[in-house]
Amino acid sequence: MDTQPEGGSGPVLMLLHGFLCDSTFWHHLIEVLPPGPRIVAPDLAAFGRSGTDKREMDFNHLAEVLEALRLAMHITRIQAVAQDLGCLALLRYTSLYQHHVDRIVWFSPSFYPDQFMPRGLRLWRGRLTGPAMNGILFGQAVRSYFRKASVGASPAVDDCAVAALDTYGSPEGRRLLRRWIHWGEPDALFWDHPRMLRNVASPTLVVWGGANPWVHFSQVERLGRHVEDIKIVALTDCGHFPSMDNPERVGREVAGFLDLA
16 A cells, blocks of 8 residues: 555655554554655565465565565655554564664564463464364454454454455465464564664654553563663553554554654
8 A cells, every 4th residue: 555656755654564464454544644644554475465475484574575665665764653463574674774764653562572372373373273263263263353452342343354354265365374373483583572672773652552452561561671762652442453443542642753743
C-alpha cells in the first residue's frame, strides 16, 4: 500500500504489520491520521501477498527485504510504526540501517527471551495438535487468536480475522504459517535483543494495551532501561491491537509523536 506513489516531501511513514496479518491491518489507523505524509505499508516477506517467498525465514532476511524496498522506492528516510512481529523486523532493520530511521513506534512489542508463550501457539506447534489447528480447526484457531487479542467485540478485529482467513486459507498459505510457527524459539532467537535495543538511537514510542493477554508489561517496562530516548504509553482499554481497539486515541499519540499534525 502506498498513499502517494508519486512520492512526497519529508520522511515516509512505513507501517509493518504483525503475525497473521498483512498490510490491510493498518486501514483503521490510516483513517485517523492527519492527511499529508506519504504512507507505505508492505506485506512482510513470507507473509500476506508476499507469501510465495521460499528463502529461509528469519528477521535478518526481513530487514534486508525492507532495505531493498526502500531503495527500490527511492525513499531517503522513514518513520516506522510496527505491530507485534513487525516490531522484531523493525528492530533488526534499525540495528542494520539506523541512519535511515528518524522515529520509531512499537505496538505490543515483545523482545525478551522470557516472553510468555501463548497456549494457542504452543498447541499450534504441537506434533499432534498442530495438524488439526492448521487443518479442520484452522478457521476457529484464527478467529480465536484475534478475538482474544481484542477488547470487546471490535468490527475491525473481525475484519482482520476475515482477511487472515482469506490470505492464509489456501494450502500454500497454511504451509507458510506452519513454517513461521515452528521457526525459532525466544530463548535462542532473542538473546541479542538487549544489545540491539541499546543501539537504538531514534526517538521511540511504545504503545501497550493493559488488557493484552500475551505481552506482559514487564516486557515493555524494561525497554526503558535499554532504549535511551523512549516514551511508553499504556492504554487500559486496549488489548494486543491498540490501533484497532482505540484508533482515535492511538492515532493522536502516533500523530503527536511523529509530528504529523
